[in-house]
Amino acid sequence: MKPGFLVKVLCLTFLFQGMFGSGKVFSQVQDFEKSFDIVSHPEEFLENWSANEVRSTAARVFQVSGEGRFGSRALAVQPISSFNGLIYIKTNTQGKFEPKIAFFAKSKQNGTGNRPAEVEISFAKSLSDPFQNTVSVGSTQAFPNQNTDYQLFEIPIPEGFYDLMELIIKIEVKYGSGSGSSARFFMDDFGILMEIR
Numbered sequence: 090m091k092p093g094f095l096v097k098v099l100c101l102t103f104l105f106q107g108m109f110g111s112g113k114v115f116s117q118v119q120d121f122e123k124s125f126d127i128v129s130h131p132e133e134f135l136e137n138w139s140a141n142e143v144r145s146t147a148a149r150v151f152q153v154s155g156e157g158r159f160g161s162r163a164l165a166v167q168p169i170s171s172f173n174g175l176i177y178i179k180t181n182t183q184g185k186f187e188p189k190i191a192f193f194a195k196s197k198q199n200g201t202g203n204r205p206a207e208v209e210i211s212f213a214k215s216l217s218d219p220f221q222n223t224v225s226v227g228s229t230q231a232f233p234n235q236n237t238d239y240q241l242f243e244i245p246i247p248e249g250f251y252d253l254m255e256l257i258i259k260i261e262v263k264y265g266s267g268s269g270s271s272a273r274f275f276m277d278d279f280g281i282l283m284e285i286r
Contacts, residue, residue, distance in 0.1 A: 118280045119178075121164045125152040130177055131216065137179040142172070150174050156275050158193055158239050163277045166262040167199065168206055174262035174274070177216070182246060182253050185283040190244040190258065192279040196232035202269020206232040206262050212250050213257045220259050222247045229265065234272040243282065 123135060130139040140150040147153065150166050157163040166174035182188045196206055207229055211220035226242050250256050262274045 118278060120278055121152060121157065121162050121276075130175065139177045141175040150176065153275070156197070157277045161277075163275045165276075166206070166274045168262050168264040168271045168274070170264055173264060174260075176260040176262070178258040178260070178279075180256050180258060180281060182251050182256050182281070184252070185281065187284045188246045188251070189282040190246065190279070191241065191282040192276055193239040193241055194226070194232070194274065194276045195237045195239045196234070196272040196274055197236050198234055199273045200234070200270030202234055202267060202271060204234055204267035204269065204271035205230050205265035206234075206272040206274040207265045208232060208274065209261045209263065210244055211259045211261075212247060213259070214250070214253060215255060216257055218257075220257075222249070232265075232272050232274055234267075234270065239275075239277065246281075 119135065119138065121135070125134040125143055126132070127143055127145050128134055128139075129143055130141050133139045134143045134150075142149040144151045147165070148167055149172060150164070152162055153165045154162050156165065164176075166176070168174055190210065194208070208226040208231070209223050210226060211223040213220045224244055226244065227240075231240075246256070260276075264271045
């Protein structure tokens with residue numbers, strides 16, 4: 090493990106403890122610093138992460154430098170009328186008490202349209218199972234076609250998906266309602282937050 094990665098994980102741990110209290114632990118951090126493999130689902134662009142169309146250019150699902158929380162790298166999605174970004178994450182909830190998804194996200198202006206990016210999260214026990222318990226991330230205007238700052242989002246994992254050896258989380262970044270172009274979506278520092286008993 091690289092020393093810089095360990096330092097970032099420790100910093101994130103202290104940051105999240107400060108936000109949520111010392112009775113919680115932030116685990117399975119994905120900071121998007123490793124270069125993406127340009128492959129599409131079900132092939133993985135990072136370990137345990139896949140997406141419906143990963144690009145090396147600023148289109149569809151892609152990695153971008155300078156847009157992370159500390160000026161580092163981030164995951165980005167550009168929804169358009171013919172494309173919603175679908176991101177699949179393999180994780181587990183075994184031994185985790187009341188687990189939650191926690192991540193930072195923001196939007197950035199793309200063109201002159203007024204469409205937001207709309208983000209939904211759903212869950213399945215395997216890739217062959219239907220996704221269930223769809224949850225909207227924030228409101229439909231959480232990611233407007235404007236330059237916004239990173240916000241922390243926390244999504245409880247439904248009880249029916251507790252204590253699993255494998256859990257699939259799907260994040261869908263949708264072309265929102267309105268006219269013209271849609272916002273660009275960015276995500277950084279994704280992980281599973283859990284209570285300490």
